[in-house]
Amino acid sequence: MTTATTATTATTATTTASTAAQPHAVGVAHTRIEARDKVTGAARYAGEIPFTELAHGWLVLSTVARGSVRSIGEDAVRALPGVLSVLHHGNAPRVKDDVIGALGRPDPIVEVFQHDRVPHAGWPVALVVAETSEQAREAAEALVVEYDEEPHDIAFHADRPGIYTPQDMEATKGDLDTQLAASDVVVDAAYTTPEQHHTAMEPHAVTARWHDGRLQVFDSNQGSKWIADDLAGLFSLDPAAVHVRSEHVGGAFGSKGLRAHHVAAVMAATELHRPVRVVLTRRQVFATTGYRSPTVQRVRLGADPDGRLRAFGHENLNLTSNLREFVEGSAAFGRTMYDADAHHTVNRVVPVDVATPTWMRAPGEAPGSFAVESALDELAERLGMDPIALRARNEPAVGPMSGLPFSSRRLIGCFEDGASRFGWADRDPRPRMRRDGRWLLGTGTAASTFPAGAVPSTASVTAEPDGTFTVRITAADVGTGARTALTLIAADALDVTPERVRVRIADSDFGPAWVAGGSMGTRSWGWAVIAAARDLRERLPLTSGEIPDGGITARTDTAELIAALAKKERYAYGAQFAEVAVDVATGEVRVRRMLGVFAAGRIINPLTARSQFVGGMTWGISMALHEEAVRDEASGGHVGADLAGYHVAAHADVPDIQAEWIDDPDPDDPVGIKGVGEIGIVGTAAAIANAVWHATGVRQRDLPIRPDRVLLAEARRDA
Known part of the structure; x- marks a missing residue:
């Protein structure tokens, strides 16, 4: 229209x-249009925009994992210097609890201060507002909240009770068990990935005020209209009465939708009739803005001696909260990637007493590719077949499950170009054959894909x-x-x-x-x-x-x-290559070089596109070797919820890393783009894990590949 x-x-x-x-x-x-403003500090982020009469809010989060609030000692806090208000379930404005926005129902954490229930550790129980952020923080930390604590359960494992299959999360073609029984070579292995967090450079921040009869929100978000409509729904406002702006954002990766701090700031601005800003600390970001769920995945592959897949099975389990169902759709990764006589893929979830997971860069594909691409490497090993040749042997002519034609599919072209650039032909396929002093060297590869919508x-x-x-x-x-x-x-x-x-x-x-x-x-x-x-x-x-x-x-x-795009399967593709060095005496793993070659449609700006590819691959290194959020089962909260305890790849961890692409414009739209933001992380962790196997001769099926896991694997090998 x-x-x-x-x-x-x-x-x-x-x-x-x-x-x-x-x-x-x-x-x-x-170069970026706003580059000079960003490097000189002229670009204002959500927590930096000046306002007159600005007040500052500080969230108070629950310290118990399940129960209810018995009392809030607000009187003592209200007497502290600069304190303007203490919002909580006993005095906060009411919001609607049935809002359905453009991306579905918001995370129930946005329904803050509506009841005394505490469903998980880190649940917002109060907002202290003061003249300065320092006063607000001091008062918030002094606020005494008493709870009636209840037993909680945050344990996550494959055989725990309560697991179920959500609607439309299972896909079947043929009889998997029959084809597995008829296969000459079978891989049946379990893979795990841990809880992971977005850790954007810019923590979440928002300023809310009423101006000229409209609610104005200055925010760090991924979609201003999305935030505006959800706020209008929650506060029963005319959508035209809400105005949201988010000029500069320092990273998001799926976490910067509507969150508790938005709603709390609007409540405070409404009560005080002045602008209110809420900026989250890093620890508060970990607790309140979502994360990637841990996964337990089982992959079953069956093949003929020539490598043709008879059976492809992938079962994925992730946790969700007791508030809202969220599915980390890892089992969907292989549905479009490889042909087989029988396919069975299913995503299952189990609710526990934790905050609700959310989208995180390449949701589903990132953890799913680790399991599938590792299992394919194991299959290639057992077949005595080159991993790239195995993937080429199982290239589908049409969508393996849908039967739809591909708009374009240049996965094998990515592998061919990458193999030439990486020197794959010189690789001795036998593991544990190359050394550099104390280091064992290995190379690995994996495929990547992401939908192009x-x-x-x-x-x-x-x-x-x-x-x-x-x-x-x-x-x-x-x-x-x-x-x-x-x-x-x-x-x-x-x-x-x-x-x-x-x-x-x-x-x-x-x-x-x-x-x-x-x-x-x-x-x-x-x-x-x-x-x-x-x-x-x-x-x-x-x-x-x-x-x-x-x-x-x-x-x-x-x-x-x-609307016409629905008639074909549309995906970006890539091939990841990694070389690692492993010290089996200390367990240290170092990535020495990485190459990604992508077929991601028309490249609009090579400078920023390369940055996106490299950024995704860097995150893949982090996923493979570092990132792991740990929860204390006794308290239900995080251990080390900061960038000291939650390790991400730093400069010293990022090697010679290169991103290239081959021509692959989508023929059915005027832009020709397929998307570059997420595909870089997909397959990277698997390529590194496969390279670790090539270096050591031992499979690593659990991420991250920590030194202790390398040492334990080496001990089992020597036993």
Whole structure:
């Protein structure tokens, strides 16, 4: 559906609309438009925007894992210097508990201060508001909250009671057991991944105020319209009365949707009639903003001697909260990847007394690829077959489960290009054959994939009287360079240089648009921008070329255009290669070099795209060797919920790491993008684990590959 509006015509014009043909901007490396502002500190993040009469809120989180609040000692705290308010379940405004937003029901943690129940450790029980953040923190830490504690259960393992299969989480083709029995070679192995956290550089922050009859929210989020609509629903407001902006975001990865601190800040701003800011500490981020669930996965593969798969089975279990079902869909990874006579994949969950998990970079695919790509490597070993040849042997002609054609599929092209660059042909396939002093050396590979979708979005493009163009779309740049990519897309669609295009984003008043998530952001937004730009060009004056004061605006949404994409399977693909060094005396594992080659559609900006690929692969190194959130079963809370106790890859851990790509534009949409934000992490951990096997001759099926696990494996090998 396309609509267009024309601004009020002026009697005189200040410029013309004609433009000379320009070199294509898309595909040429461009530095980020906001780069100078970010490196000089001029870019304001959500916790830095100045306001007069600003008050500061500090969340108080429960210290018990299950029970109810008996009492809150607010009187003593209200007497402390600077304290303005103490919000809790006894005095907070009521919010609706049945809101269904654009991405479903918000995490129930947003329904803060509505009851005395404590469903998990870290549940918000109060907000202390004061004149300064220091006063708010001191008062919050002094607040005495007494609980009636109840027994809790946070244990997570494959044979615990309460496991169930959610609706539409199981897919079957053929008879798996029959095909396994008929297979010459069978792999049946279990793999585990731990709880993992987003750990974005910028902690979550929000400022709320009422201004000119509207609720204004300045936030760090992945979709301003998404946040605005959910807040409107919770507080029973007209959506037009909520205005959310999120100009700069220092990382998100799935965690920056609507959360408890948003709602608490709005409550406080409503009570105090002044702006209220809530900034979370790193420990509070761990407790309240979601995480990737741990998984237990079983993979069963059966093959003929030539490597053809007869059977493909993948069972995944993740935990969820007792508040809301969340599925880490790891078992879906192989449904589109490899052909087999029989497929059976299922995702199961078990509720326990913890906070609700959420989306985290490559949800499902990241842990799922570790299990499947490790199991395929084990199968290749037992077959005496090259791991790349095994994957090529099982390439599907159409979707293995859906039967739909692929829009394009260049997975084997990624492997061929990567093998050449990495020197794979020189590899001795036998394990434990290469040494460098005290280090055992090994190489490994794995496949990656991620869906390439698009979601309807709305954009407007205005031809300004001074010869420039303004694009407005509620996109979110969470550090990916989306603002710059959209500028390049708009410049090409308008046939002008990027310098003549100004892209405005992250403002809910610009209308509905997809969030920064699912590797669909730039594709969805870019499509809307192209459609609006084309509509505008048709409306520009062709004779006099005059642009009236106020400009000419075209506004377009892409709902009907995108509907046609459902007729094919659309995925980005990649091949990951890793070389590791393992010291079996200390258990230390070092990644020496990594290469990822990707078929991820049209690359809009090579500079920022490479950054996204490398960033994802770096996270894959972190996933393979470092990241592991640990909970204390006695308290139900985290152990080491900070960047000292939760280890992520640092500079010293990141080796010679390279990202390349092959040509692979999607033929069925005008942008041609498939998405680069998430595919880099997919398969990386498996490639590293496979390289560790090649170095040591011992499989590592549990992440992260800690030194103690290497030492235990070495001890078992020598026993």
